Amino acid sequence: MTAPQSPFDRLRRILADIPPGAPPIDFSIGAPKHAPPEFIARVIAETADQFRPYPPIAGNASFQRAAHDWLDRRYRLGGWFREAGALLPLSGSREGLVLSVVTARDWLGKSNPAVLYANPYYQAYVSAAHVIGAEGVPVRTPDGPSPLPDFDAIPAETLDRAIAYYFGSPSNPLGSVASRADWHALFDRAERHDFFVFADECYSEIYREASGPPVGALEVARERPEVLKRLIMLNSLSKRSNLAGMRVGIVAGDTEVIGAMKDLRNQIAPQVPLPLQEAAAAAYDDETHVAENRRLYDEKFAAAEEILGPLFGPVTPAGGFCLWLKVDDDLAVTETLWREAGVKVIPGSLLAAGKGADNPGVGRIRIALVAPYAECREGLARMAAVLAPKMAETQAALG
Amino acid sequence: MTAPQSPFDRLRRILADIPPGAPPIDFSIGAPKHAPPEFIARVIAETADQFRPYPPIAGNASFQRAAHDWLDRRYRLGGWFREAGALLPLSGSREGLVLSVVTARDWLGKSNPAVLYANPYYQAYVSAAHVIGAEGVPVRTPDGPSPLPDFDAIPAETLDRAIAYYFGSPSNPLGSVASRADWHALFDRAERHDFFVFADECYSEIYREASGPPVGALEVARERPEVLKRLIMLNSLSKRSNLAGMRVGIVAGDTEVIGAMKDLRNQIAPQVPLPLQEAAAAAYDDETHVAENRRLYDEKFAAAEEILGPLFGPVTPAGGFCLWLKVDDDLAVTETLWREAGVKVIPGSLLAAGKGADNPGVGRIRIALVAPYAECREGLARMAAVLAPKMAETQAALG
Numbered sequence: 001m002t003a004p005q006s007p008f009d010r011l012r013r014i015l016a017d018i019p020p021g022a023p024p025i026d027f028s029i030g031a032p033k034h035a036p037p038e039f040i041a042r043v044i045a046e047t048a049d050q051f052r053p054y055p056p057i058a059g060n061a062s063f064q065r066a067a068h069d070w071l072d073r074r075y076r077l078g079g080w081f082r083e084a085g086a087l088l089p090l091s092g093s094r095e096g097l098v099l100s101v102v103t104a105r106d107w108l109g110k111s112n113p114a115v116l117y118a119n120p121y122y123q124a125y126v127s128a129a130h131v132i133g134a135e136g137v138p139v140r141t142p143d144g145p146s147p148l149p150d151f152d153a154i155p156a157e158t159l160d161r162a163i164a165y166y167f168g169s170p171s172n173p174l175g176s177v178a179s180r181a182d183w184h185a186l187f188d189r190a191e192r193h194d195f196f197v198f199a200d201e202c203y204s205e206i207y208r209e210a211s212g213p214p215v216g217a218l219e220v221a222r223e224r225p226e227v228l229k230r231l232i233m234l235n236s237l238s239k240r241s242n243l244a245g246m247r248v249g250i251v252a253g254d255t256e257v258i259g260a261m262k263d264l265r266n267q268i269a270p271q272v273p274l275p276l277q278e279a280a281a282a283a284y285d286d287e288t289h290v291a292e293n294r295r296l297y298d299e300k301f302a303a304a305e306e307i308l309g310p311l312f313g314p315v316t317p318a319g320g321f322c323l324w325l326k327v328d329d330d331l332a333v334t335e336t337l338w339r340e341a342g343v344k345v346i347p348g349s350l351l352a353a354g355k356g357a358d359n360p361g362v363g364r365i366r367i368a369l370v371a372p373y374a375e376c377r378e379g380l381a382r383m384a385a386v387l388a389p390k391m392a393e394t395q396a397a398l399g
Numbered sequence: 400m401t402a403p404q405s406p407f408d409r410l411r412r413i414l415a416d417i418p419p420g421a422p423p424i425d426f427s428i429g430a431p432k433h434a435p436p437e438f439i440a441r442v443i444a445e446t447a448d449q450f451r452p453y454p455p456i457a458g459n460a461s462f463q464r465a466a467h468d469w470l471d472r473r474y475r476l477g478g479w480f481r482e483a484g485a486l487l488p489l490s491g492s493r494e495g496l497v498l499s500v501v502t503a504r505d506w507l508g509k510s511n512p513a514v515l516y517a518n519p520y521y522q523a524y525v526s527a528a529h530v531i532g533a534e535g536v537p538v539r540t541p542d543g544p545s546p547l548p549d550f551d552a553i554p555a556e557t558l559d560r561a562i563a564y565y566f567g568s569p570s571n572p573l574g575s576v577a578s579r580a581d582w583h584a585l586f587d588r589a590e591r592h593d594f595f596v597f598a599d600e601c602y603s604e605i606y607r608e609a610s611g612p613p614v615g616a617l618e619v620a621r622e623r624p625e626v627l628k629r630l631i632m633l634n635s636l637s638k639r640s641n642l643a644g645m646r647v648g649i650v651a652g653d654t655e656v657i658g659a660m661k662d663l664r665n666q667i668a669p670q671v672p673l674p675l676q677e678a679a680a681a682a683y684d685d686e687t688h689v690a691e692n693r694r695l696y697d698e699k700f701a702a703a704e705e706i707l708g709p710l711f712g713p714v715t716p717a718g719g720f721c722l723w724l725k726v727d728d729d730l731a732v733t734e735t736l737w738r739e740a741g742v743k744v745i746p747g748s749l750l751a752a753g754k755g756a757d758n759p760g761v762g763r764i765r766i767a768l769v770a771p772y773a774e775c776r777e778g779l780a781r782m783a784a785v786l787a788p789k790m791a792e793t794q795a796a797l798g
Contacts, residue, residue, distance in 0.1 A: 041447035048440035091669035
């Protein structure tokens with residue numbers, strides 16, 4: 001039983017013996033690099049005496065108030081969730097994504113459980129299934145504007161064994177966003193086969209201003225509150241507030257399910273230090289920095305559209321901060337871009353499960369637009385310079 | 400499949416309807432309350448800009464240097480472990496204790512694995528077995544100066560299925576300390592049956608100055624370096640430096656095992672924010688506050704000896720900050736102390752597995768001496784006042 005391999009380790013090995021053709025520009029790692037709000041350091045310094053006591057696993061009053069306020073405001077919940085549901089702080093959404101599967105397993109008590117996950121996948125989904133020794137079942141996220149998969153392609157027997165489906169909206173790396181109808185269709189499936197929807201909404205605030213904010217799981221759940229019993233929603237400050245290094249997120253859901261999760265987390269999970277809870281509360285209370293963050297990504301997507309659009313057609317997704325470009329051979333193009341342009345991208349096939357055509361990442365490369373504008377522009381221009389002649393050749397060959 | 404219940408939740412229910420007989424004094428929760436070193440807040444404030452990037456899962460250079468220096472100094476390793484082994488930062492030792500079991504399972508690949516744990520137990524041990532769906536096997540920690548259990552009382556078949564044995568030295572709540580011979584006997588067993596020793600040494604720095612520092616797993620491993628392949632040592636700043644609220648610990652072991660753990664943790668575990676790694680490094684570099692911390696506990700144990708010694712005989716353990724007192728009926732005494740004296744203790748039977756005489760906590764109460772000296776003295780005096788007449792009665796009845 002071997003833990004799954006990191007795509008970044010695999011990428012490192014692929015490029016190990018290839019010298020970069022120019023000073024490296026790294027588009028491979030999706031780590032936010034914009035500035036976090038300036039008040040964070042101040043709040044932490046002011047509350048630093050609170051690094052002493054064990055932090056309450058449920059979060060302190062400031063955190064609970066601010067996180068509920070944010071959910072209420074962001075998803076126009078009119079106070080519904082504050083009454084109907086519960087939330088907990090996480091030490092970043094990653095550990096929460098992983099530990100949620102333990103609660104789902106315990107809660108549902110299915111034998112031979114399966115863990116479904118959106119494919120391409122976030123590594124933590126696969127590793128979560130590994131932790132509890134459950135079968136992981138990749139579920140292809142379709143190309144196009146909707147991330148809703150074709151559940152009919154999955155055997156009913158597998159769906160019945162499912163305890164959870166990890167589903168991102170905005171999806172990563174596609175950047176597609178679930179519509180209200182998508183959420184309803186997903187909730188129908190979860191209720192029919194009795195599994196949890198793990199709504200990974202960590203990119204929820206990284207949307208194009210022109211597209212507007214993605215509909216969230218909770219705002220659709222409000223229209224059919226009974227589904228809350230099979231919904232676990234996760235969010236994070238890593239992308240929203242560029243606080244990846246602070247490790248704070250939230251998990252939200254049905255009061256009883258979250259209560260069970262709280263009891264479990266109180267025995268196994270890392271609590272969030274109180275000063276970081278205070279800083280998180282301040283971050284949730286502020287939207288100015290979040291809008292500025294979006295503006296910076298929008299600028300970079302405009303540059304990508306200008307530079308790569310002529311080669312690839314429209315490249316801008318509704319959400320997230322990645323390009324997901326169609327190429328002939330993602331491994332070969334990754335090597336070429338590194339060798340000829342010093343540009344590091346990640347081959348789509350490393351971000352998805354499956355062999356050959358079953359792997360939805362085959363023939364895709366992911367470009368994370370996290371670096372400053374000028375660096376992104378430079379990298380995109382180098383990519384275009386390398387790829388344009390090759391793509392013209394292919395076109396010519398195809399006649 | 401239900402997650403195990405917290406002993407504190409159970410205690411809350413037991414005392415829910417009983418009014419305290421005096422302003423409450425809480426001896427039930429073992430949360431450190433002495434002051435952390437004053438430099439912590441300053442280091443965090445000075446490095447607060449480092450809350451931005453994702454922290455490296457292996458820890459940064461400062462953390463690695465300081466943690467290795469501390470291990471080397473504390474266990475007089477002469478640089479051996481720095482060469483022979485590896486360590487990682489943890490978000491507190493609790494999550495590390497839990498996630499280590501995943502690595503042990505993956506590494507050993509035994510079918511139908513069993514997880515052995517010292518009984519009385521720390522809740523995380525039991526929950527770790529629960530997380531991976533393995534059988535948890537309590538192993539009675541004997542009374543007396545040695546925490547080494549009688550492995551011959553465990554079926555060889557069970558020992559062969561074991562992937563790990565959670566073992567605390569100082570043990571909690573007994574406070575007994577493993578000798579060099581104990582560690583060797585334990586390592587012999589681990590090698591014979593091919594399981595990991597999870598050496599939970601989070602109380603390693605809380606020892607009586609008169610007893611001297613407990614021998615550590617690593618310093619004994621140095622005498623037989625091949626055992627490092629089956630040893631995972633965990634430590635924490637929660638007790639040593641009163642930084643429970645900062646959530647920083649370490650896990651140390653064989654380079655390859657820790658390498659596998661690093662890869663797994665990179666996919667599922669919470670990283671330690673960089674400013675907290677810097678603060679931890681500063682804490683590891685300083686022993687003055689650790690000695691002062693011990694002095695404060697020593698004072699409280701002297702008070703306990705003075706106040707309770709006449710009733711119970713010697714009560715001071717070699718390590719830890721708890722008293723583990725023999726009583727007739729731990730549940731009844733817990734209720735009595737709360738009702739008559741407002742003193743909250745925790746019944747030993749809630750801290751251990753097993754029914755009746757098989758439960759090593761039956762007939763014991765745990766008193767955590769974490770409150771300030773005056774409060775501890777007051778609580779101990781109230782306990783003596785309530786218990787002395789009852790114990791005299793029992794004595795008289797026994798003739």
